[in-house]
Amino acid sequence: MADLQDFPSSPIVTITGCVIVAIRDDLDDSAVLALQNQLVEEIDRKKAHGVIIDISALEIVDTFTGRMLAAMAEMSRVLNARTILVGMRPAVAMTLVELGMTLTTIETALTADRAMMMIAEKKPPKTL
Amino acid sequence: MSDGEWTVSLRKPADVALARKAAMSAMDGIGATAIRRTKFVTAVSEIARNVIVHAGTGVIHFKIVGFASQSVVAECRDHGPGIPDVAKALQDGFTTARGMGLGLGGAKRLVDRFEIVTEPGRGTTVVMEAKGR
Amino acid sequence: MSSETVDLASLLKSGFEQILADWLRVQAEEGIKRTDVISADETSRQSRTLLASFARVAEDTATDSDFDFDNPAWDPVREVLGDISKTRTERGVSPTEMAWFVASLKQALFNALRKALEDEPRTLVSGISDASRIVDQFALHAFDVYVQEREAIIERQQSEMTEVSAPVVKIWDRIVTVPLLGTLDSFRAQTVMENLLQAILDREAEVAIIDITGVSTVDTMVAQHLLRTAAAVRLMGAECVISGISPKIAQTIVHLGVELPNVVTRSDLQSGLAYAFERIGLHVDMNAHG
Numbered sequence: 001m002a003d004l005q006d007f008p009s010s011p012i013v014t015i016t017g018c019v020i021v022a023i024r025d026d027l028d029d030s031a032v033l034a035l036q037n038q039l040v041e042e043i044d045r046k047k048a049h050g051v052i053i054d055i056s057a058l059e060i061v062d063t064f065t066g067r068m069l070a071a072m073a074e075m076s077r078v079l080n081a082r083t084i085l086v087g088m089r090p091a092v093a094m095t096l097v098e099l100g101m102t103l104t105t106i107e108t109a110l111t112a113d114r115a116m117m118m119i120a121e122k123k124p125p126k127t128l
Numbered sequence: 129m130s131d132g133e134w135t136v137s138l139r140k141p142a143d144v145a146l147a148r149k150a151a152m153s154a155m156d157g158i159g160a161t162a163i164r165r166t167k168f169v170t171a172v173s174e175i176a177r178n179v180i181v182h183a184g185t186g187v188i189h190f191k192i193v194g195f196a197s198q199s200v201v202a203e204c205r206d207h208g209p210g211i212p213d214v215a216k217a218l219q220d221g222f223t224t225a226r227g228m229g230l231g232l233g234g235a236k237r238l239v240d241r242f243e244i245v246t247e248p249g250r251g252t253t254v255v256m257e258a259k260g261r
Numbered sequence: 262m263s264s265e266t267v268d269l270a271s272l273l274k275s276g277f278e279q280i281l282a283d284w285l286r287v288q289a290e291e292g293i294k295r296t297d298v299i300s301a302d303e304t305s306r307q308s309r310t311l312l313a314s315f316a317r318v319a320e321d322t323a324t325d326s327d328f329d330f331d332n333p334a335w336d337p338v339r340e341v342l343g344d345i346s347k348t349r350t351e352r353g354v355s356p357t358e359m360a361w362f363v364a365s366l367k368q369a370l371f372n373a374l375r376k377a378l379e380d381e382p383r384t385l386v387s388g389i390s391d392a393s394r395i396v397d398q399f400a401l402h403a404f405d406v407y408v409q410e411r412e413a414i415i416e417r418q419q420s421e422m423t424e425v426s427a428p429v430v431k432i433w434d435r436i437v438t439v440p441l442l443g444t445l446d447s448f449r450a451q452t453v454m455e456n457l458l459q460a461i462l463d464r465e466a467e468v469a470i471i472d473i474t475g476v477s478t479v480d481t482m483v484a485q486h487l488l489r490t491a492a493a494v495r496l497m498g499a500e501c502v503i504s505g506i507s508p509k510i511a512q513t514i515v516h517l518g519v520e521l522p523n524v525v526t527r528s529d530l531q532s533g534l535a536y537a538f539e540r541i542g543l544h545v546d547m548n549a550h551g
Binding site: 060062094095098 | 142231
């Protein structure tokens with residue numbers, strides 16, 4: 001059951017208890033805060049048990065954005081939703097490692113599909 | 129302004145995105161590989177954000193250099209408080225990226241040349257150079 | 262000024278700064294300064310060093326028709342020319358520009374000779390031909406060094422390229438492996454990481470196996486490269502397995518104090534594969550079919 005809420009920065013969709021948010025490239029500081037608010041509201045409203053953060057549109061992830069992602073994952077976890085980060089580009093992965101930001105507090109998967117399967121099958125997290 | 133040079137004023141958080149755009153144009157201008165472009169633009173983003181957060185305002189200037197136009201140089205100047213312990217700030221990165229660190233150490237690892245001149249009370253200038261290939 | 266005392270050596274001694282300034286001016290005028298790759302300071306320094314070396318050797322060594330560049334006395338000048346040439350080669354200066362840099366010294370010498378020997382045309386002529394002969398040899402030597410250096414650079418690049426072949430192999434649906442062989446330096450490690458991550462994306466792999474059975478030495482640097490690669494693989498959403506960890510390597514890693522958190526390790530590729538198959542939900546009977 002899709003419920004589409006289109007916000008200025010990034011669309012949020014909830015499907016079968018999973019909130020999926022696709023982060024857009026032009027995110028600035030105020031949009032980040034707004035997005036975090038929208039995300040927790042959606043999790044609460046839909047009683048979601050999973051959150052998928054899709055960053056396939058991001059060519060650049062710096063430490064600011066990295067911290068934002070970690071914060072979003074933490075908020076979701078506090079609300080009891082399993083959070084999985086998907087769609088990281090190879091260049092972004094290499095750059096984050098170089099920056100020393102390995103985001104080990106967030107689970108990852110290659111695609112949103114995979115993430116949804118993991119959440120649905122309750123597949124246990126790989127060693128984090 | 130893009131005869132191989134770009135200048136971006138850093139006055140508010142949204143300007144960090146402009147700095148990234150300029151950095152990206154510059155790297156595209158020299159036909160950089162995707163990975164080198166991503167690394168350089170990310171380093172620029174770190175430095176530009178530092179300026180906004182710690183100095184308030186500053187300027188970042190890009191130019192294409194090299195006899196075969198093979199590199200981009202970014203020079204970022206601010207008249208902020210300066211960095212008291214540069215050596216320590218440069219170490220920051222591998223262990224404390226989670227904190228509000230300056231990200232300088234990380235930016236340094238992402239580029240081919242990194243120079244920093246800072247004077248507490250007067251300001252900071254960071255110069256970074258990245259080859260396209 | 263009597264003709265017995267004016268020759269290149271004495272001119273270089275008494276008029277050193279003037280000749281140097283003149284040479285730098287000629288360089289600028291001829292448009293061969295290349296300030297984009299070599300700063301004005303560095304060019305001045307290089308010019309000064311070359312001229313000073315020339316002046317010193319010229320004091321005791323023949324600069325007239327007995328000039329012989331093969332004379333070991335000229336070695337210091339050869340060395341300076343070599344250094345300058347290497348620097349400029351590395352920075353991408355063209356061979357013509359390199360040769361012009363040296364050859365432009367002639368003009369400055371001619372100017373100095375003309376001023377000193379205005380009234381003695383015959384001495385002036387022989388002075389000019391001496392200077393010309395010598396500077397030509399200098400330029401030729403610089404050119405030789407340039408060519409050698411370029412060849413060396415090309416050779417190095419070629420050998421680096423052959424080192425880089427570390428192909429990523431798709432073993433099964435959703436599993437990729439990369440066998441590492443030989444040595445693992447920074448450049449190669451970078452390339453391996455890039456190839457592996459791209460392969461994970463292209464093949465939609467769930468597990469990536471890095472097999473280090475063929476790696477000759479595992480030191481801290483290698484261990485750190487492996488760690489970084491594993492971290493990048495995980496960030497993309499795949500699981501990283503390092504296979505080929507022999508007991509000896511396991512000991513080395515522990516002694517080095519390197520931790521491999523979040524990374525599954527196996528002693529050989531076969532066990533690495535067994536683990537990978539399990540993770541993607543396939544049970545493989547390793548004992549079947551002998």
